[in-house]
Amino acid sequence: MNKIGVIGAGKWGSALAFALSEKNEVYITSRTPRDIKNFVSLEEILELKYIVIAIPAQEISLWLKEHFVNKGQKILVAAKGIEASSGLFLNNIYKDYVKDKDIAYLSGPSFATEVKKSLPTALVINSKNEELSDKFASFFPSFIKTYTSTDVIGAEIAGAYKNVIAIAAGVCEGLELGKNAAAALISRGLVEMQRFGCAYGAKEESFVGLSGAGDLFLTASSTMSRNFRVGLGLAKGKTQTEILQELGEVAEGIGTAYALQKIAKDRDLYLPIAREVYEILEGKDPLSSLKSFLSN
Numbered sequence: 001m002n003k004i005g006v007i008g009a010g011k012w013g014s015a016l017a018f019a020l021s022e023k024n025e026v027y028i029t030s031r032t033p034r035d036i037k038n039f040v041s042l043e044e045i046l047e048l049k050y051i052v053i054a055i056p057a058q059e060i061s062l063w064l065k066e067h068f069v070n071k072g073q074k075i076l077v078a079a080k081g082i083e084a085s086s087g088l089f090l091n092n093i094y095k096d097y098v099k100d101k102d103i104a105y106l107s108g109p110s111f112a113t114e115v116k117k118s119l120p121t122a123l124v125i126n127s128k129n130e131e132l133s134d135k136f137a138s139f140f141p142s143f144i145k146t147y148t149s150t151d152v153i154g155a156e157i158a159g160a161y162k163n164v165i166a167i168a169a170g171v172c173e174g175l176e177l178g179k180n181a182a183a184a185l186i187s188r189g190l191v192e193m194q195r196f197g198c199a200y201g202a203k204e205e206s207f208v209g210l211s212g213a214g215d216l217f218l219t220a221s222s223t224m225s226r227n228f229r230v231g232l233g234l235a236k237g238k239t240q241t242e243i244l245q246e247l248g249e250v251a252e253g254i255g256t257a258y259a260l261q262k263i264a265k266d267r268d269l270y271l272p273i274a275r276e277v278y279e280i281l282e283g284k285d286p287l288s289s290l291k292s293f294l295s296n
C-alpha cells in the first residue's frame, strides 16, 4: 500500500483523503489540530513520498515559503485559483519549490460532498511528467474515473476561471434573469476562458473537456457551488464580507476575479465577464452590470 499525505483538512482535502483511503494508507494534516482519523503533524506528512496539497490558492505562496521543505516528494495540487495579489498561476508559484517532473495538478467537476458519498466522479491529473500522472491516477478509487493530460496551464486556467463564471451565473440566478440568460452567460464564459487560456499556450480541447466545460457546467448551475452562492448573495445586495461570513468556506472565484482584473490590465486583455464580476464585487449594481453585458 502506498502512503499518501494530505495537507489541508477543509472540504476538498478531507474528501480526497476519504477517496484515496480506499486503496492507500492516507494521513492528513491541517494548520489547526483536528480530531479525525490518521491526523498527523505537518512534519510527518512532509516525510511521505506522495503528497496532496489542498490549501487555497490565495494562501499557498505564504504557506510554501513558511512551511514547505522539498525532500523530493511527488505533489498533487488540488486547489483551483489564481493569486489575487500577484496574478500568478499556481504552477508559477510552485515552480520555486518543486520541479516540474515532481508535480501534478488535479482538475475536473468534483463537488467534495459527492466524493464523500462515493458518487461517480471523473477527474483529470495534469502533469508534464506523464509517468507521475499515471501514478497518481492509480491511487484513485473505483468510483472516480481518472484521465491524464500534459496541459497543465489549460487545466489550471479552466479550473480557476470557471469559479469566476460561476459567480456571474449565481448573480444571474439571484436576479431571476432566466435560463436563456444563464445559458448565454455560461457559454460565453466558456469561450472567454478558452480564449484567455489559449493566449497562455493552453490547448483548446482542455476547455471543452472535463477540466473546462465539465467543471464550468457543474459549478455554474448548482447551489452546491460556493462560488455560485457568492453570486446569489451579490444579487441580493450582500457585501463580500457578509457573504464570506455566511459561507464559512473558501470561494476561489473572488480572489481569481481580482487576479484576472490585474492580468487584463497588465496585458491589455478583454475579459468581459471576469470584469463585470470584479466590478460587482467592487460595488457595481449587479442588475445593471448583467444587463449591460447581456443586452445590445
Ligand SMILES: NC(=O)C1=CN([C@@H]2O[C@H](COP(=O)(O)OP(=O)(O)OC[C@H]3O[C@@H](n4cnc5c(N)ncnc54)[C@H](O)[C@@H]3O)[C@@H](O)[C@H]2O)C=CC1
Pocket (backbone or CB within 6 Å): 008, 009, 010, 011, 012, 013, 030, 031, 032, 054, 055, 056, 057, 059, 063, 078, 079, 080, 081, 110, 111, 112, 113, 248, 249, 250, 252
Ligand atoms: N470543495 C470542493 O468541492 C472542491 C474544492 N476545490 C479547491 O480546493 C481548495 C480548497 O477548498 P476547500 O477544501 O473546499 O476549502 P475549505 O474552505 O473547506 O478549506 C480550506 C482549508 O485550507 C486550510 N487553510 C487555509 N489557509 C491556510 C493556510 N494559510 N495554511 C494552512 N492551511 C490553510 C484551512 O484550514 C482549511 O482546512 C480550493 O482551491 C478549492 O477551489 C477543488 C475541487 C472541489
Ligand SMILES: O=C(CO)COP(=O)(O)O
Pocket (backbone or CB within 6 Å): 080, 108, 109, 110, 111, 112, 163, 166, 215, 218, 219, 224, 225, 226, 227, 228, 250, 251, 252
Ligand atoms: O471546484 C469545485 C467543483 O469542481 C467546487 O466549486 P466551489 O468551490 O464553487 O464549491
